[in-house]
Amino acid sequence: MSSEEFERLRSFKGKMDKTRVERILDEIQDDFEKSNDIKVSTIYVYSLYSQDVLSNKEFFDIVLKILEKYANKIGIENVKQLILNSI
Numbered sequence: 001m002s003s004e005e006f007e008r009l010r011s012f013k014g015k016m017d018k019t020r021v022e023r024i025l026d027e028i029q030d031d032f033e034k035s036n037d038i039k040v041s042t043i044y045v046y047s048l049y050s051q052d053v054l055s056n057k058e059f060f061d062i063v064l065k066i067l068e069k070y071a072n073k074i075g076i077e078n079v080k081q082l083i084l085n086s087i
Contacts, residue, residue: 005066009086012059016087021063024049025080028067038071039064 024045031041042064046053053060063083070079 003069005062005069006082006086009059009062009066009083012087014087016056016059018084018087020052021087022080022084024052025063025083029076029080032071032076038067038076042067 027045027048028038028041031044032038035041046060046064066083067076067079070082
């Protein structure tokens with residue numbers, strides 16, 4: 001994907017703990033499968049990881065925009081993999 005969001009996300013390549021980001025995305029995916037509302041699921045999981053999210057606010061803001069834009073179009077699993085491959 002070459003959207004503006006993914007270009008911004010690539011600026012974090014090598015700067016984020018990929019394992020931690022994957023854990024957060026996994027929890028968002030699990031909650032999304034129950035709620036069917038990506039924004040609600042993301043906000044809920046972000047609240048559980050508030051330390052990480054607040055210390056990397058710009059990164060997680062971009063992740064939220066990407067999830068909102070693409071999760072319903074191409075599936076959250078695909079979006080998750082695109083995010084992880086970008087960092």
